Amino acid sequence: MSSMNSVRAMKARDIKESYLNILGLLPAYVVMLLLMIIPLGIIVYVSVMTSDPYGGFISEFSLDSFQQILFVTDWDNNLQLDLQYLRIIGRTVVLSLITAIICLCLAFPVAFYIARQSTSRKALLLFLVMLPFWISMIVRVYAWVLILSDNGVLESVLSFLGLVDDMDSLLYNNGAMLVGMVYSYIPLMILPIYASIEKLDLRLIEAASDLYASRINTLFRIVLPLCKPGIVAGIILVFVPCLGTVLEPMLLGGGKTMLMGNLIQNQFGVARNWSFGASLTLALLAIVMIFLMLQALRASRLKQQEQ
Amino acid sequence: MSPSISDAISEPMNTTAEPTSMRRIARKSHDAKHFPGFKAVTVLFFAFLYLPILVVIGYSFNENKIVSVWHGFSWKWYSSALQNDGLMSALQVSFTVAAVATFFATSIALAAALVLSRGKNVKHAPVSEAVVNLPLMLPEIVFAVAVLILFSQLEIRNGMLKLILAHTCFCIPFAFLPIRARLKGMNTDLEQAAQDLYAPPWTTFKLITLPLIMPGVLAGAMLSFVISLDDFITSNIISGGGATTLPVYIFSLVKQGVSPELNAISTLIMVISLLIATPFWFLSNRK
Amino acid sequence: MKTSGKALLASAITAMLAMPAIAAEKLNIYAWSESIDPALIEQFEKETGIKVTLDSYTSNEALLAKLKSGATDYDLAFPSQHFVKILIQEDLLENIEANKMPAFANTEDKWKNMWWDPTSEYSIPFVYGTAGFTVNSDLYKGPADSWKEFFEPSQELQGKVAVFESPDEIIPAAQLYLGVDYCSEDSKEMKRVYDLLAKQKTSVAVYSSDNISSRVASGEVIMHSWWDGTSMMARKNDKAPVKYAQPKEGLVGWLDSMVVPKGASNIDNAKTFINWMTTRDVATQEFNFYGHPPTSFINEELAEHKPGNSPEVFPSVPVKFTEACSPAAQALVDKVWTQLLR
Numbered sequence: 001m002s003s004m005n006s007v008r009a010m011k012a013r014d015i016k017e018s019y020l021n022i023l024g025l026l027p028a029y030v031v032m033l034l035l036m037i038i039p040l041g042i043i044v045y046v047s048v049m050t051s052d053p054y055g056g057f058i059s060e061f062s063l064d065s066f067q068q069i070l071f072v073t074d075w076d077n078n079l080q081l082d083l084q085y086l087r088i089i090g091r092t093v094v095l096s097l098i099t100a101i102i103c104l105c106l107a108f109p110v111a112f113y114i115a116r117q118s119t120s121r122k123a124l125l126l127f128l129v130m131l132p133f134w135i136s137m138i139v140r141v142y143a144w145v146l147i148l149s150d151n152g153v154l155e156s157v158l159s160f161l162g163l164v165d166d167m168d169s170l171l172y173n174n175g176a177m178l179v180g181m182v183y184s185y186i187p188l189m190i191l192p193i194y195a196s197i198e199k200l201d202l203r204l205i206e207a208a209s210d211l212y213a214s215r216i217n218t219l220f221r222i223v224l225p226l227c228k229p230g231i232v233a234g235i236i237l238v239f240v241p242c243l244g245t246v247l248e249p250m251l252l253g254g255g256k257t258m259l260m261g262n263l264i265q266n267q268f269g270v271a272r273n274w275s276f277g278a279s280l281t282l283a284l285l286a287i288v289m290i291f292l293m294l295q296a297l298r299a300s301r302l303k304q305q306e307q
Numbered sequence: 308m309s310p311s312i313s314d315a316i317s318e319p320m321n322t323t324a325e326p327t328s329m330r331r332i333a334r335k336s337h338d339a340k341h342f343p344g345f346k347a348v349t350v351l352f353f354a355f356l357y358l359p360i361l362v363v364i365g366y367s368f369n370e371n372k373i374v375s376v377w378h379g380f381s382w383k384w385y386s387s388a389l390q391n392d393g394l395m396s397a398l399q400v401s402f403t404v405a406a407v408a409t410f411f412a413t414s415i416a417l418a419a420a421l422v423l424s425r426g427k428n429v430k431h432a433p434v435s436e437a438v439v440n441l442p443l444m445l446p447e448i449v450f451a452v453a454v455l456i457l458f459s460q461l462e463i464r465n466g467m468l469k470l471i472l473a474h475t476c477f478c479i480p481f482a483f484l485p486i487r488a489r490l491k492g493m494n495t496d497l498e499q500a501a502q503d504l505y506a507p508p509w510t511t512f513k514l515i516t517l518p519l520i521m522p523g524v525l526a527g528a529m530l531s532f533v534i535s536l537d538d539f540i541t542s543n544i545i546s547g548g549g550a551t552t553l554p555v556y557i558f559s560l561v562k563q564g565v566s567p568e569l570n571a572i573s574t575l576i577m578v579i580s581l582l583i584a585t586p587f588w589f590l591s592n593r594k
Numbered sequence: 595m596k597t598s599g600k601a602l603l604a605s606a607i608t609a610m611l612a613m614p615a616i617a618a619e620k621l622n623i624y625a626w627s628e629s630i631d632p633a634l635i636e637q638f639e640k641e642t643g644i645k646v647t648l649d650s651y652t653s654n655e656a657l658l659a660k661l662k663s664g665a666t667d668y669d670l671a672f673p674s675q676h677f678v679k680i681l682i683q684e685d686l687l688e689n690i691e692a693n694k695m696p697a698f699a700n701t702e703d704k705w706k707n708m709w710w711d712p713t714s715e716y717s718i719p720f721v722y723g724t725a726g727f728t729v730n731s732d733l734y735k736g737p738a739d740s741w742k743e744f745f746e747p748s749q750e751l752q753g754k755v756a757v758f759e760s761p762d763e764i765i766p767a768a769q770l771y772l773g774v775d776y777c778s779e780d781s782k783e784m785k786r787v788y789d790l791l792a793k794q795k796t797s798v799a800v801y802s803s804d805n806i807s808s809r810v811a812s813g814e815v816i817m818h819s820w821w822d823g824t825s826m827m828a829r830k831n832d833k834a835p836v837k838y839a840q841p842k843e844g845l846v847g848w849l850d851s852m853v854v855p856k857g858a859s860n861i862d863n864a865k866t867f868i869n870w871m872t873t874r875d876v877a878t879q880e881f882n883f884y885g886h887p888p889t890s891f892i893n894e895e896l897a898e899h900k901p902g903n904s905p906e907v908f909p910s911v912p913v914k915f916t917e918a919c920s921p922a923a924q925a926l927v928d929k930v931w932t933q934l935l936r
Contacts, residue, residue, distance in 0.1 A: 014428065021429050024422035027415040028439050028479060035476040036441050039453030046456055053924045054684055055662030056459070072933065075785040084936040106355075109348040116341070127588050132356055134584035136537050138554040138561070139573040143359035146366070146374060146565050150814055153362050156375045172800070183359065186352075215342060244446025246540050251561055261448045261540075268455060268544065268663065270655040270760050271932065281452050288446060396647055459664035464857055466667045547666035548622025549647045559650065562804040563627075 040285075047278035055272035065275035069283060085263075085280075092260040093287065095174060096242035099181040100189070100235045106182075107189040107234065112223075114190075115197040126194065133187040141247045144180050145171065148252070171252060177259070180248040185241060189234035196230025197223075232295060240288055260284050360577070367570035374565050384571035394572060396549075397556035404467065404552060405535035408474035409482070413528045415475075416482035424490040425498075425516070440484075442477040450477060451541040458545060466550025473541050478531035485530060489523025522590045529587035533580060619644040621863040624660070624668040626850065627652050627804070628824075631883035638870055644863050652803035653760035661686045661855050668855050669864040674762075674848040678717050679710040679918035681853065687716045688854040690865060697852075697865075697890070700872035705849070705889040710918065717851035718868050719889035721823075721880075724845035724913055725763035728820045731837045733813055738839035741771035744817060745790050747797045754816040755794070759803045761931040763846050764791070764819060766916050770843045777919035777927075784926045791934050801935065810836050823885030826899070826906035830885075838906040847915035849889065 050060040072082035114125045132140060147153045148170040158164045170176060200223065208218040224231075246261040253259065258266075260280065267277025367385070371378035388394060419439050423432055442450060454473045463469055497519070501511040517524075539554040546555050553576065560569050619642070623630070627650040635646050649668075651657050654677040660666050661681065673681055681687050692698055693714040698706070705719040727744045729736075734751075737743060745768060747755050758764050766776050768790050774783045799815050810818050810825075811834040820838070822845075828834040852868045854861055870876060872890035881888050882898045887907055901908040919927060 017427055021422045021426040024418040024426065025435050028419040028435075031415060031476050031479065032438050032441050035454060035457070035472060036445075036450065039457040040449075042456050042460065043449075043453050052662075053921045053928065054680060055659050056664075073929075075781055075788070077781070082936075106348065106352055109342070109345040110352045112342065113345045113349040127585075128353065129356070130588065131581070131584070132360060134533050134537075134587075135360070135577040135580040136554060136557070136573070138537075138539050138557045139363065139576055140359070142557070142561050142565075142569065142573060143363045145561060146570070147359060147362060149565060151373070151375055151812065152565070153366070153375045183355070186356075219342060240444075241446055244448040244540075246448055246543075247558075251558075261446070264448055264452060265540075265544065268452060269659045270653060271928070272655065272659050272662065273928075273932075274456070277452060278456075281449050284446060285449055288444075292444070393648065455663060462664055462857075464667050464859065546649075547660075548624060548649065548668035549620060550667065551647070551649055564805040564808045 051275040065279040100239045103189040111194040176252040180252045188237040192233035193230040196227040388571040401553040404470045411475045412478035413482040420486040440480040447540045451544040466547040474535045482527035482531040485526040486523040624671045669858040669860040672850045675710040676918040697872040700890040721886035722849040723886040732835040741841045756815040756818040758819040777923040822906040827885040844912040847913040
């Protein structure tokens with residue numbers, strides 16, 4: 001009997017606990033459902049509706065917004081292949097990749113160096129890495145506007161040194177955007193790489209050097225492969241937000257060289273083409289998904305190989 | 308979101324599983340573990356990271372109206388920034404939104420984190436974890452556009468309400484990660500002991516678990532506060548009358564071109580963020 | 595939730611309580627960038643106890659987009675005439691019975707019951723002016739009496755021309771130059787407009803409506819799309835070497851009105867502000883600040899801008915007011931612009 005009772009008590013407890021489990025997760029689910037999942041569904045809906053020329057959308061099915069990514073109706077109302085938006089998408093992906101690569105090249109030595117310091121110095125250096133990340137994003141981009149603009153800080157310093165006379169503005173080009181993006185997102189690359197270097201078994205390096213491996217060999221054949229999880233995490237952390245970045249193209253790109261982020265934002269602003277904006281948003285989402293899925297595939301294949 | 312990413316965001320220092328091993332080996336190390344040039348890169352990197360900020364701060368004391376031409380030291384841009392009505396109301400909006408959103412995000416995240424690391428027989432835990440971290444997986448512009456359309460369809464007028472709802476949503480993962488990390492790294496012996504002594508679950512939670520994870524909760528709250536304070540993309544798209552946040556206000560000034568007052572405002576913002584971020588850092592790294 | 599939770603909750607509650615306490619009476623204004631004298635806002639706040647927040651935009655399209663996205667909580671906006679008509683049509687404005695307001699009585703008769711608001715129920719006219727272009731008179735000695743110089747710039751202006759960021763006033767200007775009707779629904783005619791702008795683009799440094807005065811004053815660009823009154827204030831206040839062109843084909847006219855967006859929460863405060871802005875002294879001070887002539891009565895003797903010293907706002911060439919385009923015409927305008935800026 002007693003065992004029966006305790007079983008029943010345990011069951012009751014289990015049920016109570018499962019209620020508690022649901023209750024604890026419910027608020028998070030409700031918020032995410034209402035503010036992320038349903039709105040994403042609405043984006044899909046808007047993307048297949050007709051844009052209202054004055055803004056907003058009309059509930060009339062149309063695939064024009066997707067067609068607009070690739071084709072343009074010319075002045076005689078013929079459809080023509082038009083690579084303009086594809087070029088913007090391509091530029092966004094390429095600039096984001098370059099940003100991630102530059103961040104990686106800079107971040108790896110820094111992370112490695114920090115990992116080799118004493119515990120207290122490590123804490124300080126990591127704090128210094130993150131500090132600019134905590135202070136306002138807009139201020140960090142503004143700093144580059146200040147430095148690169150016509151008659152800006154860089155120009156006055158260079159002309160003070162007598163190196164240049166009169167410089168054209170360094171703003172409003174891909175390079176300026178790139179600098180801004182690297183500057184904005186590099187802390188996100190350093191942290192995960194640092195974490196994986198910390199986990200590294202340094203005896204492996206010692207072993208390599210005992211076996212007379214050169215430094216370069218040790219670096220590329222031992223250290224880098226072992227830090228791969230951190231590097232991959234860092235690349236994701238930098239690449240994904242870069243794809244949707246808005247401030248850098250608007251302030252450093254001058255709105256003339258577009259990236260997907262400000263192209264999308266424009267469609268909900270002055271350009272008033274919600275459906276097109278929605279379809280571009282889906283395109284952006286698709287790129288992110290493909291990228292993440294490739295990563296996941298690679299990771300699972302690696303796991304299989306290990307087993 | 309792979310675990311290494313969440314670890315990196317929440318508690319990078321915690322990955323020092325064996326804090327002594329590196330040092331022990333380092334002491335008897337030889338050249339192989341020092342790569343030449345890494346130190347130089349690090350120095351250059353920190354210069355790259357801090358020079359722009361120093362430029363902003365430095366020129367905020369420039370007497371001259373043209374920022375880049377130094378005319379002498381002056382505090383005048385700070386006094387004019389502090390008398391700037393637009394700035395003050397933006398500051399008020401930002402702080403209100405950040406405080407309210409942080410409160411809700413942290414509460415929601417705490418509940419979710421407790422279930423996911425202490426609950427028994429939690430079904431589909433990885434799915435739930437992914438749901439909580441959903442905002443981290445999308446570029447922010449996607450979220451911004453999504454809530455813009457949502458709010459416009461629901462005809463929610465109150466700008467503050469819109470900001471609070473959106474900020475609560477994207478702050479949840481930032482509050483969640485440090486709490487979760489704290490719970491993960493925590494020894495369950497004490498909780499176990501309390502349970503063995505027939506302490507009711509609520510008492511165990513109140514007297515044992517909560518005090519132990521408090522640093523994580525505080526860290527999560529501060530992280531969400533900073534993230535909310537700093538948000539531009541979403542706030543800019545949904546902003547309306549009387550609900551202009553600080554970054555959106557600063558953006559409107561930057562579009563008008565550089566000015567020393569803007570430098571002063573930026574410096575003030577940096578100081579504020581610093582005051583919030585520093586305790587966060589030390590809390591989240593406390594063992 | 596012991597200490598920090600309570601502290602957080604407390605701070606959240608205080609913050610929430612502080613909001614309405616500080617701003618018992620509010621007015622959220624959405625206005626053209628730097629259009630309203632800050633001193634006047636301060637004076638209004640002092641006189642009425644209403645707390646004003648001011649956000650700004652730089653194009654009618656931006657305003658339309660914001661209002662059309664719904665639920666923006668602005669109480670007062672300043673669209674130009676054709677956008678007043680569109681906003682009424684789209685049911686985005688409150689009927690404030692403008693014709694019964696004191697502000698209506700303060701308005702000069704010639705601006706009442708215009709085509710964009712024939713019954714004067716939705717809008718009170720505010721200021722009027724033109725859109726044209728300026729040249730930097732230090733750097734440019736050539737002629738500036740035709741849109742030709744702007745749309746087909748000479749070699750020396752390569753990369754030294756700047757254009758508004760939205761089509762609202764640029765396409766009508768191009769239409770004036772080419773002799774195409776405003777709001778044309780003829781895609782062949784609009785193709786000509788597009789071709790002209792596309793050719794001009796090779797000389798354009800930037801498409802922007804922000805920060806115009808500094809771009810002009812610094813000599814970064816020589817020719818810039820601009821408004822009459824604003825460019826006049828740059829000339830008078832900052833002594834900028836700027837000359838507002840008087841193209842013989844005509845200038846693009848606009849008239850901004852004060853309107854209350856649908857669903858505004860402080861309609862009465864908005865009406866108080868509208869009435870106040872049209873009183874003689876205030877309108878005069880605003881004219882002196884903004885440079886664009888008000889549509890309400892002013893104290894002529896106190897006005898600083900007179901035909902003798904203000905050629906910008908007393909144009910010597912014809913002015914043609916922009917019209918509200920049909921959706922089809924609007925679609926063509928947007929098509930020109932998207933293709934241009936791609």
